[in-house]
Amino acid sequence: MDLSQILPIPNLLDAKRVLAFSPHPDDNEVGAGATLAKLASSGAEVTWVVASDGSVGTEDDRAEGLAQIRQTEQEAAARSLGAHAVRWLGFTDTHLRDDPGALEFAVVAIMRELRPTAVFCPDPWLPYEAHPDHRALGHAVSTAILMVNFPLAHPDAGPAVQAPYIAYYGTAWPNTTIDVSETFQAKLDALMMHKSQFLPPLDQKIQMYLTLKAMSLGEPLGVARAEAFKVLTNHHLHFNVDTWQS
């Protein structure tokens, strides 16, 4: 028996209202920028939700005002990809793990306020992912998927809503590949708006890496560029021994 018939994987391109959770300014662009642009251009309302202020992402120990610079870069990059809005959760960069309850509350609250049909976030189970903010936010969004529809869970975070489905970017086990041939250049252009993050030679290297990766993901589909995700529902995310290979 095919278990996927009982619990089908949703079609990501059907999403009408999307929240794209990003640990730092720029992660949405790296992981899902072309797909988010494609969704926006087809009429979906796409909101960037950036969890941290990005105040630590530099090797320059005198970088004052970095959070403000990165906020400006993020607003421009998101809008260039068709974002409806950028929302900031206001946590301190590199400290998302410090208070998992507060992070989970903030994520549940914004889901209940904006009622997305789909949410994006980093895959917290990516092997060798060492950045604690990526793991913390991925776990918080995954947990929130299980809580948003329970009125007695985080009752102060607003009335319960239907659980959205989740699309993990930066995943080692994708189950969904999206043709992004038409929006891929916009993704690279948006990424380069994060000037504080991609100084030479990293700017060229990351564009080359993302392009080669998008080409190899597109090859089996017969398309020029693709992005890959692990798309799951709340039912996949609890007590389900088949999810890892869904």
Ligand SMILES: [Zn+2]
């Ligand atoms: Zn990041």
